[in-house]
Amino acid sequence: MGGPGDADAPNERIVGGPHSSPSASRLPAPPGGHGGSLGARVAIVGFGGVGRELARLIALKAGDVERLYGVRVRVVAVVDSRGAAICPRGFEGYELLKLAETPRSSVSSGPCGRPGAGVEDVYAEAKPEIHVEATPSDYESGEPGVSHAFKALGEGASFVTANKAPLALRFWDIIGEAAARGLYVGYKATVMAGTPLISLLRGLRGYELHAFEGILNATTNYILTLMHERLLTMDEALETAKAEGVAEPDPSLDLDGWDPAAKLVIAVNTLGYRLTLREVYREPLRARLEDVISASRRGRVLKYIARFRPRDGRAEVRLAEVGGDSFLAQAKGTVNAVRVDVGVNEVRLAGRGGGVDVTAHALLSDILEAARGWVPP
Amino acid sequence: MTLDAIVKIGGSILRSPGDYVKAAEAVREYYVDRGARVAVVVSAAKGVTDLLVRAVEGSRRAALEVKERYSAIARDVGGPSLERLVGELLGALDRVRGRAASARAAARILALGEAASRAIMVYALEAVGVKAVGIPAFRVVHSSGHPLRARIDYGRTGESWLSVVKTLTPSGAVPVVEGFVAGGCEGTPAILGRGGSDYTATALAALSTAKTAHLVTDVDGIYTGDPRRIPGSRRVESMGYIEALEAAKYGAKKMHPRTFEPLKVVRPLEVRIGSWRRWTRVAPRPEVRPPGVKLVASRALGSGTVVSLVGSGAASPMILSKAAEALMEAGVDYMTVHSTPSKASLAFTVNRDHEARALEALHSIIEEGVAEGAGEA
Numbered sequence: 001m002g003g004p005g006d007a008d009a010p011n012e013r014i015v016g017g018p019h020s021s022p023s024a025s026r027l028p029a030p031p032g033g034h035g036g037s038l039g040a041r042v043a044i045v046g047f048g049g050v051g052r053e054l055a056r057l058i059a060l061k062a063g064d065v066e067r068l069y070g071v072r073v074r075v076v077a078v079v080d081s082r083g084a085a086i087c088p089r090g091f092e093g094y095e096l097l098k099l100a101e102t103p104r105s106s107v108s109s110g111p112c113g114r115p116g117a118g119v120e121d122v123y124a125e126a127k128p129e130i131h132v133e134a135t136p137s138d139y140e141s142g143e144p145g146v147s148h149a150f151k152a153l154g155e156g157a158s159f160v161t162a163n164k165a166p167l168a169l170r171f172w173d174i175i176g177e178a179a180a181r182g183l184y185v186g187y188k189a190t191v192m193a194g195t196p197l198i199s200l201l202r203g204l205r206g207y208e209l210h211a212f213e214g215i216l217n218a219t220t221n222y223i224l225t226l227m228h229e230r231l232l233t234m235d236e237a238l239e240t241a242k243a244e245g246v247a248e249p250d251p252s253l254d255l256d257g258w259d260p261a262a263k264l265v266i267a268v269n270t271l272g273y274r275l276t277l278r279e280v281y282r283e284p285l286r287a288r289l290e291d292v293i294s295a296s297r298r299g300r301v302l303k304y305i306a307r308f309r310p311r312d313g314r315a316e317v318r319l320a321e322v323g324g325d326s327f328l329a330q331a332k333g334t335v336n337a338v339r340v341d342v343g344v345n346e347v348r349l350a351g352r353g354g355g356v357d358v359t360a361h362a363l364l365s366d367i368l369e370a371a372r373g374w375v376p377p
Numbered sequence: 378m379t380l381d382a383i384v385k386i387g388g389s390i391l392r393s394p395g396d397y398v399k400a401a402e403a404v405r406e407y408y409v410d411r412g413a414r415v416a417v418v419v420s421a422a423k424g425v426t427d428l429l430v431r432a433v434e435g436s437r438r439a440a441l442e443v444k445e446r447y448s449a450i451a452r453d454v455g456g457p458s459l460e461r462l463v464g465e466l467l468g469a470l471d472r473v474r475g476r477a478a479s480a481r482a483a484a485r486i487l488a489l490g491e492a493a494s495r496a497i498m499v500y501a502l503e504a505v506g507v508k509a510v511g512i513p514a515f516r517v518v519h520s521s522g523h524p525l526r527a528r529i530d531y532g533r534t535g536e537s538w539l540s541v542v543k544t545l546t547p548s549g550a551v552p553v554v555e556g557f558v559a560g561g562c563e564g565t566p567a568i569l570g571r572g573g574s575d576y577t578a579t580a581l582a583a584l585s586t587a588k589t590a591h592l593v594t595d596v597d598g599i600y601t602g603d604p605r606r607i608p609g610s611r612r613v614e615s616m617g618y619i620e621a622l623e624a625a626k627y628g629a630k631k632m633h634p635r636t637f638e639p640l641k642v643v644r645p646l647e648v649r650i651g652s653w654r655r656w657t658r659v660a661p662r663p664e665v666r667p668p669g670v671k672l673v674a675s676r677a678l679g680s681g682t683v684v685s686l687v688g689s690g691a692a693s694p695m696i697l698s699k700a701a702e703a704l705m706e707a708g709v710d711y712m713t714v715h716s717t718p719s720k721a722s723l724a725f726t727v728n729r730d731h732e733a734r735a736l737e738a739l740h741s742i743i744e745e746g747v748a749e750g751a752g753e754a
Contacts, residue, residue: 056516060540094548097510101499103461242472243482245565249472334563355564 040371046134047080052100053360059096076126083108084117133161142169158370160186168262171269186366191263194358195351201270207342213307214338216263218354219254220304257282257317264306283318301329379586381413385578388420389595394453401501403653418578421490440470455500484524488566491555508550520559527567535584572633583643591649598657617663623722627685628676663689684735685724692720707738
């Protein structure tokens, strides 16, 4: 595992994307001025809940975004598992909304549909400048996200992702490739989604990290909250979370700790470390109601916590007791919370940790930063 | 960037696949072909919400029936593609295993009927040549409060709705939003209570430039009495908001209690309650001078029945005297008589056996404020 002082550790300093000028990248465009707007040609790869919500968001917010930030976001392609819709001129708002209401895996039945087309066709025909990866996370192979990341960067497109797997498995390879090409990698949507932890962590570079710990998974935190507040067994709480749409029908990536472990890797690597997913000790969540009751009687709370301590290099995801008055204990339901101890300061952040709406907003925020050639601090 | 009308299509006229197409044709004939910019708010098909209530209570049979009904409608209206889309929207019904574990879980199930109806209505409109796009309610109608009795947040809803209207104006597409449903806390669905589609429609009308909200149902308007029980009942030409609410309260029309709230809080406009061609016009204030009595209605209360006169002049001493005399002549004893602070109603509690006679007697004194021939397309 490397540390922040490694001489060969690549970083994310990008000096302007291929389609932005240094002056335009740092200054907001004049309000209302189309002439000063930057174009952002976007491909959305993966068109499930998050991809669709992003399409809706761009359709409905494109005007405001251009007025406020001087970036004209145009979606030029949408790809799902069976085909694509490719529109080099950029889809109109109405067309994007129509694409968002096609059945799953049938985006090619919508406007500009191309059955059987894929990412290669998109780059050949629509030349996107920003690739948004919204495919599912696969922590075994990292595919298709890893291949898509290198394809995008190889084609000169910035890479914005909600899929955690590419960065959880190949963080420094992807960041290094982007740095070598002067491209942006945006991944705010991967950790705490709508709550800008990644931006916060970038602001903590240069500090001495003593400890990073947090609740990084909304589903497991919701289950534990139900167990504490309604005295449900874990099975009952899981069924409730599924019925409310908080838990996936197959929640194994959450319950087995893959999701918070991947987020821990991404967060810690953002601070310059070289932590890999395999180095994270994972204890699947198996909480017993009697332990919840016992902890409550002692004024304590059970939380599923992701933790990293640079001193001993220990990274773990496990069930742990915290004081009932502690910051992490206050994070209930689907709220995520992180505490970063940097010696001279302790920084805390809490907010919603999931949901397609907040994830889509985080992606849009990264799209804007990619378009403006944003330089991380 | 303007809308002329919001048309709410009630479940009472959505019983079969043909009904969706007929409703779509009516939107085209009465609005689109006449150059009106219109948005559609759609309810669940007739009887679906009752089935979903049973599904929330744990009935798998009811859940299955909803899927089968909508599947058949979708197949007829839009073929396999729509059938698949509707199947995806109703996926949560497959996981009904018992009584809903929480209010949030119940809201999620109850919201499905309108979501499927929205998808079908979009296809129906396009089938008759009207460009349309579905906008999920959670994306535009924001709410606060209990997930089963949510209140619309007019500020946030207004901003989102404006984005929808602005985005779709260049294409001329008709936005189709499901009624009854809103976005609740943390991105989960909330519902507005029975009859909530009326509330959605008046809110979206008040928050746009619409001049009218047309609440389309299977009857031609609000009548002076129930035509099945009182010969000579006639359609009421116009009413004030308060009169319409009193009429709803006493059983003349099923209506959400907050239907007129947005028109008082945000912006007043005309509401049409009735069929496509005939309706009762509901304006901020009664248009009849001097204040008159518009209708009689009844509803059960314990072992008795409340029969009432509704109209802005209903609580006047003259009407009270006439009503008491009419009831006496009809041989009806009343146990209590009361009015409301609005003074737009006068209610008598009578023995249930006397209900029919009481209604006829009270109906005989309606003389003012009723006319046929107005309120037509």
